Amino acid sequence: MAVRRLESRALDPVLDDRVLRELYPYPPALTRPYVRVNFVHSIDGAMTDGGKVASLATPADKALFFALRAVADAVLVGAGTVRAENYGPAGGSDEVRRWRAEHGLAPVPPVVVVSASARIEPDSRLVTAAQVAPVLVTAAAADTHTLEQAGVRVVRCAGPAVTSAELLAALADLGLHRVLCEGGPTLLGQLLDDDAVDELCVTTSPVTMGGQASRIAHSPNLAHRRMRRGHTLADDDGTLMVQWIRDRA
Structure with a gap:
């Protein structure tokens, strides 16, 4: 692998993992979630x-x-992607954890799952292998008892769906401002509809x-x-x- 930065006139030298991180800083002094x-x-x-x-x-x-x-505070993903991809928790090598600590970040970012129906299996890799409790943002009436017993942190919205505004408010309340969304297409479509993608x-x-x-x-x-x-x-x-x-x- 030889990743380079492509500009109009020349190619930068090959970029290693640390330089890649430095290329993608979030805006400083965030007061709201940046997605x-x-x-x-x-x-x-x-x-x-x-x-x-x-x-x-x-x-x-x-x-x-x-x-x-x-470089993220949290990894955001829809429940359908969690099920389809057999999602595991976010982790990182010792070097990555040291780098995160040097930059004022928690050692491991939590995975935040969006699911109005709370359709996550309590024995999934996302839950059982997590070093940091995953967060579920779900609807008011969703049955989350088993997931909470398994260690999932649950945030409920006011109604039968998870709106973009409520999702962003939940992330803000958790102090998660540097947000990395990894899908799926339904969640991205909603965020684009609501102009919530930065x-x-x-x-x-x-x-x-x-x-x-x-x-x-x-x-x-x-x-x-x-x-x-x-x-x-x-x-x-x-x-x-x-x-x-x-x-x-």
Whole structure:
């Protein structure tokens, strides 16, 4: 793997894991959750192969995946993605934990799951292997007794759904301002609808898929949001990684 920063005139030197982290700081002195989203898709726009993203991941994409986790306060994900991908907790090497401590972050970021129905298995890897209790943001009437007994921290919203406003308020109340959303497409679609996405990091894997795979965002509404390009990174294998930032000015 030889990830480089692609500019208009030249290529930067190869970027290692630590430099990748330094390339993706969150804005300083945040007073609200800043939502960064990370997705990988194929050249022709497919985000899964047989329902999973693993076959699209490249070494460069994996390096960015872990770098973005390393700089976040929390990893945000929808319950459908947790089930489809057999999600485990966020972790990190001893070096990553030392780096996080040096930068004022907790050693391990919690995983925050969004599910109005609280459909998480209490014996899933996300729960049983967690070093930091996962957080479930769910609807008012959801049955969470078993999950709470298993150690899941539950935050309830006021009604039968989890709105973007309530989700962001819950993250703020937990002191989680540097948010990394890893999917899925329904959650991203909702956040885009509500203009709650501050940054979108999209990796294009150097493959085509065809078929009927879904896009990275699903929504019943059309939400046109103008974004500006941040970093563009490239690997020798053809992987492209583009950072898109919401220009709220």
